[in-house]
Amino acid sequence: MDLTKLAVPIVQAPLAGGASTPELAAAVNAAGGLGFLAAGYKTTGAVREDIRKLRSLSEAPFGVNIFAPPAPVRDAAAIAAYADSLRRDAERHGTTLGDPRHDDDYFDAKVELACNEHVPVVSFTFGCPEPAVVRRLHEAGCDAWVTVTNPDEALLAQSVGADALVVQGFEAGGHRAYFTDSPDTEELGLLAALQLVRNRVGLPLVAAGAIADGTAVAAVLCAGAAAAQIGSALMLAPEAGTSEPHRAALAEEGSTRLTRAFSGRQARGIVNRFMREHDADAPAAYPDVHYLTTPIRNAARQAGDPERLNLWAGQAHALAVPAPAAEIVRGLGAEARDAAKSLALRLERAG
Numbered sequence: 270m271d272l273t274k275l276a277v278p279i280v281q282a283p284l285a286g287g288a289s290t291p292e293l294a295a296a297v298n299a300a301g302g303l304g305f306l307a308a309g310y311k312t313t314g315a316v317r318e319d320i321r322k323l324r325s326l327s328e329a330p331f332g333v334n335i336f337a338p339p340a341p342v343r344d345a346a347a348i349a350a351y352a353d354s355l356r357r358d359a360e361r362h363g364t365t366l367g368d369p370r371h372d373d374d375y376f377d378a379k380v381e382l383a384c385n386e387h388v389p390v391v392s393f394t395f396g397c398p399e400p401a402v403v404r405r406l407h408e409a410g411c412d413a414w415v416t417v418t419n420p421d422e423a424l425l426a427q428s429v430g431a432d433a434l435v436v437q438g439f440e441a442g443g444h445r446a447y448f449t450d451s452p453d454t455e456e457l458g459l460l461a462a463l464q465l466v467r468n469r470v471g472l473p474l475v476a477a478g479a480i481a482d483g484t485a486v487a488a489v490l491c492a493g494a495a496a497a498q499i500g501s502a503l504m505l506a507p508e509a510g511t512s513e514p515h516r517a518a519l520a521e522e523g524s525t526r527l528t529r530a531f532s533g534r535q536a537r538g539i540v541n542r543f544m545r546e547h548d549a550d551a552p553a554a555y556p557d558v559h560y561l562t563t564p565i566r567n568a569a570r571q572a573g574d575p576e577r578l579n580l581w582a583g584q585a586h587a588l589a590v591p592a593p594a595a596e597i598v599r600g601l602g603a604e605a606r607d608a609a610k611s612l613a614l615r616l617e618r619a620g
């Protein structure tokens with residue numbers, strides 16, 4: 270996958286939890302960007318269906334994102350204490366808490382599926398795949414991308430044979446992609462992360478985090494990225510599977526924050542009551558806490574209650590518009606071109 274050959278330098282963010290659909294990926298492809306499917310939280314059979322559906326809608330290359338297996342840490346006492354603090358929320362929605370499992374989201378089966386389907390780009394988040402996994406993907410003709418949040422992660426990803434890196438800044442919506450959950454890890458903003466990573470590795474970079482208009486696309490390309498990854502700004506498109514309460518919250522001004530309250534792993538979402546009430550008590554226990562809160566989030570979504578739902582969104586979500594995805598992608602490309610031209614003119618005049 271040569272990112273410089275994309276007609277529009279836009280990569281759709283994989284958006285697990287419902288927003289990523291084959292229709293969204295096909296629309297991004299049709300506009301000249303790179304569409305992505307999110308394998309996270311789905312069965313292998315459902316991912317296979319998504320791949321086949323996307324292939325029936327688009328002949329262009331696309332990506333599939335897979336969650337790297339979580340570290341084997343599990344503080345059962347902290348999870349039980351957190352469960353106690355959530356019971357009233359479950360009761361309020363007439364449901365019970367989920368079983369706090371610690372699983373790997375069918376990692377091996379999803380990698381095998383991607384190989385068998387010869388998926389053009391397979392990206393990983395939440396960790397670095399083993400060299401053998403990357404070799405297996407390469408043998409099957411797939412490119413392997415890894416999402417990183419700092420230069421050390423970038424060096425590790427380069428050492429296992431990654432073909433490109435997605436550099437995620439802390440502005441980004443949804444889960445932080447860090448490899449290890451440590452309070453000592455510095456949270457880098459996108460421009461800082463891009464510069465530091467580019468200084469250490471020579472791989473093509475895709476920039477992610479609060480990129481919601483063409484000037485921001487131009488900015489990350491100027492900073493050395495080969496493409497910009499767009500998440501929140503595509504979530505109001507009719508092709509996205511974003512739930513109604515999530516759409517309503519994204520379209521409004523509203524501050525975002527990182528929280529472990531919903532899943533046990535830091536993720537950025539629009540601040541709501543669940544976050545305010547539970548953030549301080551939530552343990553670093555992913556995906557156990559994700560499974561614990563799943564019934565509450567499902568019930569809240571069905572009831573249209575935005576206060577107990579994970580409203581994942583990047584810091585620029587208020588710029589999202591409810592337009593067809595292809596129109597959004599083409600608009601971002603055109604705006605980026607205009608921004609780059611006027612910057613070049615200005616710098617030439619100054620020089």
Ligand SMILES: Cc1cc2nc3c(=O)[nH]c(=O)nc-3n(C[C@H](O)[C@H](O)[C@H](O)COP(=O)(O)O)c2cc1C
Binds near residue numbers: 334416441442500582
């Ligand atoms: C609803 C939602 C779901 C996401 N799911 C995934 C995912 O499954 N895999 C992944 O690598 N990143 C996921 N992300 C993070 C995005 O890939 C990307 O880093 C982020 O959307 C960029 O920030 P932005 O939303 O401000 O554009 C998700 C983000 C959101 C908002």
